[in-house]
Amino acid sequence: MEREEFLSVYRHSLAHIMAKAVIEIYGKENVQYAIGPQIADGCYYDFTLPRPVSEDDIKVIEDKMREIIKRRENWTRKEVSRSEALEIFKDQKFKTELINDLPEDELITVYYTGDDFVDLCRGPHIDNSQELFQAAFQIKNVSGAYWRGDEKRDQLQRIYLFAFPSKDELKAHLTWLKEAQERDHKKIGVALDMFMFRDTAPGMAYWLPRGWTMYSQLMKYSRELQAKHDYNEISAPLINNKKLWLISGHWAHYVNNMFIVPGKTQGTEATDAVSSDETAQFSIEAEDTMAAKPMNCPNAMIEYKRTMHSYKELPIRYSEYDVLHRKEKSGQMNGLFRVQEFRQDDDHTFVSEAQIKDEIKDVIAIADEIYKTFGLTYRAEFSTRPDDFMGDIESWNRAEAALKEILDEKYGEGNYEINEGDGAFYGPKIDLQIKDALGREWQCGTVQLDFQLPHNFELTYVDQDGSQKMPIVIHRAIFGSLERFIGIITEHFKGAYPFWLNPFQVAVVPIREEHNEYAKKVEMALKEAGIRVEVDYSDINMRDKIKRFKNMKDPYILVLGNEEAAAEEVSVNVRGSNQQVRNVPLTKFIEKCKQLNADRTLELPSEF
RNA sequence: GCCAAUGUGGCUCAGGGGUAGAGCAAUUCACUCGUAAUGAAUAGGUCGUGGGUUCGAUUCCCACCAUUGGCUCCA
Numbered sequence: 001m002e003r004e005e006f007l008s009v010y011r012h013s014l015a016h017i018m019a020k021a022v023i024e025i026y027g028k029e030n031v032q033y034a035i036g037p038q039i040a041d042g043c044y045y046d047f048t049l050p051r052p053v054s055e056d057d058i059k060v061i062e063d064k065m066r067e068i069i070k071r072r073e074n075w076t077r078k079e080v081s082r083s084e085a086l087e088i089f090k091d092q093k094f095k096t097e098l099i100n101d102l103p104e105d106e107l108i109t110v111y112y113t114g115d116d117f118v119d120l121c122r123g124p125h126i127d128n129s130q131e132l133f134q135a136a137f138q139i140k141n142v143s144g145a146y147w148r149g150d151e152k153r154d155q156l157q158r159i160y161l162f163a164f165p166s167k168d169e170l171k172a173h174l175t176w177l178k179e180a181q182e183r184d185h186k187k188i189g190v191a192l193d194m195f196m197f198r199d200t201a202p203g204m205a206y207w208l209p210r211g212w213t214m215y216s217q218l219m220k221y222s223r224e225l226q227a228k229h230d231y232n233e234i235s236a237p238l239i240n241n242k243k244l245w246l247i248s249g250h251w252a253h254y255v256n257n258m259f260i261v262p263g264k265t266q267g268t269e270a271t272d273a274v275s276s277d278e279t280a281q282f283s284i285e286a287e288d289t290m291a292a293k294p295m296n297c298p299n300a301m302i303e304y305k306r307t308m309h310s311y312k313e314l315p316i317r318y319s320e321y322d323v324l325h326r327k328e329k330s331g332q333m334n335g336l337f338r339v340q341e342f343r344q345d346d347d348h349t350f351v352s353e354a355q356i357k358d359e360i361k362d363v364i365a366i367a368d369e370i371y372k373t374f375g376l377t378y379r380a381e382f383s384t385r386p387d388d389f390m391g392d393i394e395s396w397n398r399a400e401a402a403l404k405e406i407l408d409e410k411y412g413e414g415n416y417e418i419n420e421g422d423g424a425f426y427g428p429k430i431d432l433q434i435k436d437a438l439g440r441e442w443q444c445g446t447v448q449l450d451f452q453l454p455h456n457f458e459l460t461y462v463d464q465d466g467s468q469k470m471p472i473v474i475h476r477a478i479f480g481s482l483e484r485f486i487g488i489i490t491e492h493f494k495g496a497y498p499f500w501l502n503p504f505q506v507a508v509v510p511i512r513e514e515h516n517e518y519a520k521k522v523e524m525a526l527k528e529a530g531i532r533v534e535v536d537y538s539d540i541n542m543r544d545k546i547k548r549f550k551n552m553k554d555p556y557i558l559v560l561g562n563e564e565a566a567a568e569e570v571s572v573n574v575r576g577s578n579q580q581v582r583n584v585p586l587t588k589f590i591e592k593c594k595q596l597n598a599d600r601t602l603e604l605p606s607e608f
Numbered sequence: 609g610c611c612a613a614u615g616u617g618g619c620u621c622a623g624g625g626g627u628a629g630a631g632c633a634a635u636u637c638a639c640u641c642g643u644a645a646u647g648a649a650u651a652g653g654u655c656g657u658g659g660g661u662u663c664g665a666u667u668c669c670c671a672c673c674a675u676u677g678g679c680u681c682c683a
Contacts, residue, residue: 052612061627143678144611151680155610158678186676190619199656257682300644324683329609332681333674344683431683481683503625511641547644561641573643580643 011038011163013075013126014065014137015045018161020117021064022047025057028144033119034094034147034156040439041173042137042163046145046156051156053142061159062139072130073114077123080108088118094147095120137163137169183437185490186335192495192552194486194503195336203333203340205483210503210552213532217501218482219321221373221600222345229366231319231347236299238323242289247456248298255291257326259340263288297450298477300348301457304471309461311352314471315359321346321482336440336487345479350459350471353395357402360430360447361473364410367432367445367478374489374498375401375602378432378444380416382407383423390425391451399426399449399472426452427472432480437491444480444488449473496575499555499596499604507549508535511542511561518565522558522586531593546573555604558589574606584608 015036023031026049036045048341053061073188080088085108098120102108111121113129126132140160140475147154164170189195194211195206207215223233235579239261243280245251250258283289293299300318309316321343328340349361371378382403385396406429407416423429432445450473453459463469479485489497501504506526508521516537526533534554536545542559549557550573557573559580564570570589572581 039625055613140610141677145679147611151610151682155679160678197675202674292649326682329680330674330679331609331611334676338682340669342683446683479683484683509643511643514642522653541646542640543644544640544641545643557643559643563642571642578643582642 003436006165008038008439009124010126010132010135010165011043012036012121013132014135014161015043016111016113016117016121016125016157017065017068017129017132018043018045018120019047019119020059020068020113021061022049022159022266023117025060026050028240029091032092032094034327035098036119038065038163039160042140042161044160046147046158048154049157053159055076058139058142062137062443065137068113069132069135070115070130072128074128075125076112076126078110078112080110082108085110085120089120106526125542134166135163136165137161138165138170138174153490168403175439179342180437180439183491183494184335185337185436185487188490188495189336189487191252192503194490196319197335201341203328203338205336205339205341211486213503214497214501215482215486218479218485219343221500222370222479225366226317226345226347227371229317229362230319234300234303234318234320235322236296236303236320237293238240239290239292240285240299240324242284244298244302245291248301248453249296249456250291254294257328258294259292259325260284261290261292262286263290268527293322294324294326296320296322296324296346297348297453297473298457301453301459301473304348304350304459305457309350309471311461311463311469312463314350314352315355316350317343317347318349321345336483336490337436339481339483342481342483344477344481346477347475349476350461351473351474352461352463352469353398353472356399356449356474357406360403363447363474363476363478364406370478371445373600373602374492376434376488376492378434379418379441380407380411381431381433382416383419383429383431384421385428386421386425388422388425389423391427391455394426395451395472403428405486424450426447426450432478434488436488442484442488444485445478446476446480448475450475462565496555498600498602499593500600502532502553502555504532504534504554505556505597506531506533506554507552507554507557508533509542509545509549509557509559510535510537511559513537513539515560515565516563519560522560522570525586525590526593529590529594530597531590550575556593572606572608579601579606580608581606 019033019036023033030050033049034046036043072219085099086096088110089099090286099108109122110118111123111125112118117521120469135148138161140162142157142159145156145158147156162170162173164173189211192210193208194214195205195207198206220606241525242251262282262284265281265283265286300320323341323343325341328338332338333340384400389396427449429446429448431443433441434444452471453473459471460468461471508519508522510516519535519537523533523535536548546557546559553575555575558570559573560570567583568586570584572589574581588608592605
């Protein structure tokens with residue numbers, strides 16, 4: 001049996017063992033068991049139980065599973081008719097629903113584990129529980145889950161299980177998990193003084209000097225690159241009157257994700273901040289109701305509309321890095337990955353239909369260059385026309401064909417995922433997904449075609465024949481949210497960012513106070529060359545200075561003593577090792593740093 | 609929004625019905641010319657917030673807030 005097949009068979013079988021254990025513990029009449037599929041590192045099973053599963057229960061369930069396996073029970077496959085199946089599971093609502101939803105001609109099979117447990121399943125399974133003797137498993141955690149992933153339906157308790165063919169493999173997985181948790185950007189970001197969160201602004205990062213330095217470098221990089229591709233940056237108001245959101249459609253489709261500032265319907269001005277006017281009433285129906293922008297697009301439309309446009313101007317690319325606010329339901333926030341305030345490397349490009357393909361191609365080229373700079377790999381997803389699409393079907397077909405052609409050229413047919421009918425109602429889209437340290441995927445880049453907004457805002461351009469045409473809008477972001485992207489790269493680099501990006505690039509350690517003068521000279525020379533440098537002039541042991549800079553993961557630490565001062569040299573301590581590179585001429589070191597900045601090099605050289 | 613867990617000095621965490629403890633960090637002093645944790649002393653906390661139970665709550669109960677892991681939804 002292939003390893004993959006083996007994994008799927010016995011992980012799946014372990015899910016049944018878990019169900020059997022849970023039923024024996026809680027009593028069959030108290031348990032509704034739903035589904036128990038295998039997943040990447042094990043399996044899970046969904047139940048409704050008489051009470052929540054506690055820490056103590058977890059141990060009990062694990063022990064019961066081991067006990068069941070030791071019974072060496074036979075697993076028996078049985079083909080049954082629909083009515084037999086319904087009879088077997090007559091007290092099980094989820095199984096009954098599953099059976100009723102099976103196609104008419106579907107062969108229904110059930111598996112007996114021992115005489116007292118039966119589950120609806122297409123298999124295949126092991127023949128006897130003793131085949132699981134070597135298997136290593138451990139309950140991972142318990143969480144809530146919705147029946148059939150529908151939040152309007154039953155809330156189930158999902159018990160996750162790690163499951164591997166051997167104890168060593170389980171142990172290796174747990175080690176991996178522990179290491180992954182050490183990459184957590186929430187930990188590293190705090191340790192490196194990058195950012196913080198406070199409940200004075202839930203889900204909104206406070207950027208500290210180091211973190212903001214890096215944030216600025218990302219924007220600088222993005223701006224430089226996009227300038228080469230003829231993008232024009234704009235900026236627009238952070239809060240807009242409700243009338244804008246009514247036109248854009250956000251008030252109808254997105255209002256639950258917006259921070260609203262209700263207008264005043266009656267009352268006088270408050271006279272002081274402490275005792276405000278109690279007669280004042282606020283309502284989102286008031287005309288002066290405002291909302292913080294969750295997206296940049298509507299304002300970009302407003303700027304486009306300022307003047308008439310000729311076909312000769314297209315494509316018009318409006319990029320922007322403005323702050324966006326999106327209100328999240330509680331429980332959705334996650335460090336920098338999911339926040340309520342963020343910036344995107346956003347852009348709205350106005351094109352004619354004929355320009356779509358070339359424009360998207362250029363976008364993909366930019367994306368490629370950016371991701372390559374960070375050494376990130378991503379997965380592309382193509383989402384096509386949904387049922388409630390807007391616009392004419394011919395435009396959709398042409399747009400989708402253009403996107404598909406680009407994707408095929410770029411990634412090769414079949415090397416990207418196609419989500420049929422999953423596009424936005426206003427246009428098809430390409431999303432780029434990147435994994436975090438724990439293997440969770442996050443959408444970063446996105447390229448979306450939009451037929452709707454130009455319509456809502458009645459955008460036009462004058463075509464060659466003098467007729468009024470409606471442009472198509474391309475929304476795109478490559479980093480996506482800069483916050484999310486910084487979270488991703490923090491985990492990717494484990495806080496040891498590339499030289500060009502690190503908050504401080506060079507740290508300087510004068511060995512004793514009498515070397516401060518030379519250190520100052522080195523500092524100024526580095527700053528002159530545009531290199532971000534920090535120096536510790538304090539009167540403490542050099543080891544302490546080095547320790548602090550190492551903890552902050554500065555790429556190069558320069559140690560300066562008599563020898564260096566006399567020869568205008570530096571001694572370089574390279575991040576990631578304790579090797580010292582001695583007798584490097586200062587000018588040579590600076591040239592190297594400038595080169596690393598210019599090339600945005602990923603590797604950190606230890607030769608100068 | 610739902611299920612569960614967590615919240616103790618700047619950070620990491622221990623403790624537990626009788627008004628709090630460690631390590632790191634900070635401050636002061638000493639040490640300090642060769643590459644990652646020198647020594648001593650000092651200071652710092654109404655134990656997330658608000659109620660309740662109790663003679664007494666940081667500890668038990670309730671609500672709320674925030675965070676984490678999932679579900680759902682998204683950049």
